[in-house]
Amino acid sequence: xxxxxxxxxxxxxxxxxxxxxxxxxxxxxxxxxxxxxxxxxxxxxxxxxxxxxxxxxxxxxxxxxxxxxxxxxxxxxxxxxxxxxxxxxxxxxxxxxxxxxxxxxxxxxxxxxxxxxxxxxxxxxxxxxxxxxxxxxxxxxxxxxxxxxxxxxxxxxxxxxxxxxxxxxxxxxxxxxxxxxxxxxxxxxxxxxxxxxxxxxxxxxxxxxxxxxxxxxxxxxxxxxxxxxxxxxxxxxxxxxxxxxxxxxxxx
Amino acid sequence: xxxxxxxxxxxxxxxxxxxxxxxxxxxxxxxxxxxxxxxxxxxxxxxxxxxxxxxxxxxxxxxxxxxxxxxxxxxxxxxxxxxxxxxxxxxxxxxxxxxxxxxxxxxxxxxxxxxxxxxxxxxxxxxxxxxxxxxxxxxxxxxxxxxxxxxxxxxxxxxxxxxxxxxxxxxxxxxxxxxxxxxxxxxxxxxxxxxxxxxxxxxxxxxxxxxxxxxxxxxxxxxxxxxxxxxxxxxxxxxxxxxxxxxxxxxxxxxxxxxxxxxxxxxxxxxxxxxxxxxxxxx
Numbered sequence: 185x186x187x188x189x190x191x192x193x194x195x196x197x198x199x200x201x202x203x204x205x206x207x208x209x210x211x212x213x214x215x216x217x218x219x220x221x222x223x224x225x226x227x228x229x230x231x232x233x234x235x236x237x238x239x240x241x242x243x244x245x246x247x248x249x250x251x252x253x254x255x256x257x258x259x260x261x262x263x264x265x266x267x268x269x270x271x272x273x274x275x276x277x278x279x280x281x282x283x284x285x286x287x288x289x290x291x292x293x294x295x296x297x298x299x300x301x302x303x304x305x306x307x308x309x310x311x312x313x314x315x316x317x318x319x320x321x322x323x324x325x326x327x328x329x330x331x332x333x334x335x336x337x338x339x340x341x342x343x344x345x346x347x348x349x350x351x352x353x354x355x356x357x358x359x360x361x362x363x364x365x366x367x368x369x370x371x372x373x374x375x376x377x378x379x380x381x382x383x384x385x386x387x388x389x390x391x392x393x394x395x396x397x398x399x400x401x402x403x404x405x406x407x408x409x410x411x412x413x414x415x416x417x418x419x420x421x422x423x424x425x426x427x428x429x430x431x432x433x434x435x436x
Numbered sequence: 437x438x439x440x441x442x443x444x445x446x447x448x449x450x451x452x453x454x455x456x457x458x459x460x461x462x463x464x465x466x467x468x469x470x471x472x473x474x475x476x477x478x479x480x481x482x483x484x485x486x487x488x489x490x491x492x493x494x495x496x497x498x499x500x501x502x503x504x505x506x507x508x509x510x511x512x513x514x515x516x517x518x519x520x521x522x523x524x525x526x527x528x529x530x531x532x533x534x535x536x537x538x539x540x541x542x543x544x545x546x547x548x549x550x551x552x553x554x555x556x557x558x559x560x561x562x563x564x565x566x567x568x569x570x571x572x573x574x575x576x577x578x579x580x581x582x583x584x585x586x587x588x589x590x591x592x593x594x595x596x597x598x599x600x601x602x603x604x605x606x607x608x609x610x611x612x613x614x615x616x617x618x619x620x621x622x623x624x625x626x627x628x629x630x631x632x633x634x635x636x637x638x639x640x641x642x643x644x645x646x647x648x649x650x651x652x653x654x655x656x657x658x659x660x661x662x663x664x665x666x667x668x669x670x671x672x673x674x675x676x677x678x679x680x681x682x683x684x685x686x687x688x689x690x691x692x693x694x695x696x697x698x699x700x701x702x703x704x705x706x707x708x709x710x711x712x713x714x715x716x717x718x719x
Contacts, residue, residue: 221622223592325486351620354486354649355692362694381622384694407698425623429652430696 185212185250185342185375187264192245194228194237194399202241203228203399208377210343215369215376217390217407219383219422225399226379230347234260259343261292265336267346271328271353275320281331282316285338292339299338306371307334308364326357330364337368343375350385362388383426387411395419442511442611442643443497444473449505450492463504466492467667470506476610479637479644481654481675483689484664490647493664494613497645498530499523528558531604535616537596543589547574547599550588554606573602577632594625601632605642612636613645618653630656651689663689 187210194203203225210216220226231237232245235256247254249263268274275284285300304312307330320328329349336344346365350358366389369376378389386393386407393410395403395418402416414420448470454463467489474480482490495501497508499515508515510526518526534540541550551570555561561569571581577598588596597617604612614633618626634657636642644657654661655675663671665685673679681687 221624222594355651355694356485356649356688359692359694383623384696387696387698388694390698411697422623425627427696428627429623431655 185263186210187259187343187375188248189229189233190246190248192229192232192243194225194232194241194243197240197242201399203232203243206396206399206401208394208401210375210377212342212375213369213373214391215378215389217386217393218377218379218396219381219386219393220396221381221418221422223398224396226381226396227347228399229396230266230345230377230379232256233345234264234266236260261339261341263341264343264345265339265341267329267332267336267344267349269348269351271325271332272320274332275328277320279319280316281318281320281323284331284335285316288335288338292341294338294340299340303337304331304334306337306368307331308360309334324357325353326360329353329357329361333361333364333368337372342373343377344369345377345379347379348381349378351380351382358385365389381422383423395422441473441509442476442478444509444512445470445497445506446509447471447506448493448496448503448508450489450496450501451504465667467496468505470669472662472669472672474611474643474645477641477643478660479646479658480660480662481646481648481658482662482664483648483651483654484685485649485688487666488664488685489667490664491615494532494615494645494647498532498613499526500532528607529610530613531607531609531611532613532615533597533600533604533617535619537593537600537617540600541588541596541603544587546585546587547591548584550599551584551603551606554603558607569606573606576605576636577602578628594621594628597621597625597629598632601629601636605636608640609642611643611645613647615647616649619648619650626653633657649689650693652693 190207192203192206193201195201206229208216218226218229228237232243233247233256237243247256247259249259289299301312304315309315309327309330315327315331323331350361353361362385365376368374378385380386390407393405393407394401395416397418403414403419405415410419411423414423448467449465450467451463451465453461455461470493482493484490496503513522548567548570551573552566555566555569570584574581574583579595579598583591583595588599591599618629621629630653633644637644637657646653646657648654658675661673661675662669663683663686665683670683671681671686681690
């Protein structure tokens with residue numbers, strides 16, 4: 185499975201360009217990290233990929249799935265599932281997890297209920313029977329984020345888009361979720377695009393990295409290359425700031 | 437020790453809910469038996485996982501909520517014995533910077549109003565002095581003077597966080613409490629704000645109370661770390677110590693820090709997989 189996004193341009197109705205000429209490729213079994221400072225257009229790119237940008241923004245792009253043109257609407261759900269940033273506001277507070285699961289399954293037209301258990305086990309919710317009966321407010325942020333991953337897996341979509349999946353969680357939970365994601369990608373041979381501004385997450389998870397700055401791609405390399413030899417000044421700044429967080433011995 | 441302690445907590449606990457006039461009900465104990473003292477010009481970090489009570493402890497120390505048990509002393513005087521004037525003085529001495537800067541500033545106010553309010557009410561400056569002082573504060577947080585005329589809604593999250601710090605500095609506090617103020621910012625902004633806070637510490641001798649779950653930030657700003665686990669103070673130690681953490685929560689938090697660099701991938705990926713398994717077993 186190979187998803188390509190070509191020449192994405194997003195602008196406001198006053199003509200201010202927010203994302204310029206952006207192209208990227210996501211492939212099965214590999215992880216692409218989309219990195220950049222705040223306001224660099226990372227999340228806009230995700231929304232454009234799903235065709236869910238706010239109405240007041242205009243955009244043009246070309247999406248290709250395995251080489252064939254496809255619309256955002258056709259991609260959504262069936263081929264591509266998303267994991268959002270804020271788990272506590274992404275669920276309907278008056279519905280149980282079971283309801284959320286059934287809603288997802290009926291939306292993508294899967295009748296087989298056994299996928300629920302399988303997806304929840306893969307997402308690290310071992311006690312899935314109990315969890316299904318819970319309401320969102322009865323669950324912790326980490327549990328909800330795992331549930332969100334389970335819902336994404338349940339739809340059997342081969343491509344996952346994760347927009348800052350661990351920014352709101354504490355580091356202990358973050359580590360757990362990232363390990364889970366890593367395992368699941370390997371097991372199911374999924375394609376993952378992860379949006380983040382945390383280089384530690386990039387180092388842990390990604391194979392390829394795309395760095396954005398002010399709506400443009402400034403660098404596109406492999407993870408190893410980025411940490412050894414960042415080319416563009418923006419990547420160098422981000423990397424230096426990241427390494428400065430660690431005590432001296434991790435510097436070279 | 438007692439005399440020069442800026443803040444001293446003795447057996448402090450906090451229970452939310454509980455018995456009311458009509459019924460007897462057990463409340464939820466969020467903090468229990470906390471003993472801690474902060475000397476002036478000393479910075480301290482409160483760390484713990486989510487739900488460990490670190491934000492609550494911060495609120496208690498700032499006097500935003502009363503403690504249910506025990507007593508907090510400021511320069512040797514108990515909060516319980518504070519008169520109105522004492523509270524007024526104390527509230528000027530301690531300032532809080534919140535996590536969500538966008539929600540902490542009124543989006544319709546101009547930055548000048550945001551900064552002049554504390555100057556006028558807490559420092560009692562005249563209008564012209566206020567404007568001059570506001571410009572100086574902006575300069576201190578490295579924002580252009582033109583931002584004074586902007587509305588809060590026109591600034592980005594990182595700029596607003598610096599406005600919040602400037603607003604806290606306006607009162608010339610002795611202690612600034614940062615409740616997760618650095619999490620959620622991107623690395624570049626985080627680095628800028630840490631540098632700014634370090635400057636403030638050195639120039640004005642302001643103490644910091646840093647509430648965080650990220651141990652990487654701790655030794656940048658603080659001399660002491662206090663680890664909370666489920667409402668209990670489980671460990672207190674110097675921030676730059678290289679010793680192993682003695683508490684379980686301390687270990688968990690230090691292991692949760694992701695490695696700085698990508699793992700070295702050999703073709704078999706053997707060594708790496710076992711390391712991941714190990715971490716997961718510990719989490």
